[in-house]
Amino acid sequence: MAGIPRALWYSLVLVLLVSTSSAAKEFLVGGKTDGWKIPSSQSDSLNKWAETTRFLVGDSLVWKYEKEKDSVLKVRREAYISCNTTDATEEYKDGNTKVTLDKSGPHYFISGAEGHCEKGQKLIVVVLSQRHRLVGESPAPSPSEIEGPAVAPTSGAASFRAGCLVALGVLVGFLWM
Numbered sequence: 001m002a003g004i005p006r007a008l009w010y011s012l013v014l015v016l017l018v019s020t021s022s023a024a025k026e027f028l029v030g031g032k033t034d035g036w037k038i039p040s041s042q043s044d045s046l047n048k049w050a051e052t053t054r055f056l057v058g059d060s061l062v063w064k065y066e067k068e069k070d071s072v073l074k075v076r077r078e079a080y081i082s083c084n085t086t087d088a089t090e091e092y093k094d095g096n097t098k099v100t101l102d103k104s105g106p107h108y109f110i111s112g113a114e115g116h117c118e119k120g121q122k123l124i125v126v127v128l129s130q131r132h133r134l135v136g137e138s139p140a141p142s143p144s145e146i147e148g149p150a151v152a153p154t155s156g157a158a159s160f161r162a163g164c165l166v167a168l169g170v171l172v173g174f175l176w177m
Contacts, residue, residue: 057128071113074091
């Protein structure tokens with residue numbers, strides 16, 4: 001009987017360790033304060049930066065820019081491809097924009113300044129659901145791989161893995177008694 005609380009304690013520690021990595025993160029767009037600009041080359045593209053970063057539901061993007069000269073527009077895929085600045089779903093003009101990524105799938109952003117989107121000042125961010133935190137830390141898929149809305153996974157692999165981790169914690173707790 002005395003061993004059960006110890007096993008529960010180890011399980012609780014394991015669950016807390018797994019869950020502490022789930023804190024939402026704030027990302028400065030482009031990884032620097034002057035990141036929201038026309039890229040100097042294809043390798044300087046914001047999408048190259050986004051491809052190497054893992055975004056999860058609850059994370060936030062922060063843009064720093066001169067509010068008199070630029071803006072951030074959240075758009076649909078079609079407006080992103082055509083650089084249509086008149087069909088924004090959201091518009092930000094404050095120079096210090098923070099957007100919380102509230103759902104999984106691709107999110108499309110373009111510059112509201114005339115001609116900037118056509119010159120490459122645009123961004124696709126692929127947001128993963130919270131359950132992907134348990135699978136491991138690997139970069140998000142390339143925006144070029146995204147053809148449409150994200151499709152929900154058909155297997156419960158992430159839930160199964162989480163269950164195995166908890167079971168392993170309980171087993172280790174019993175073995176340490």
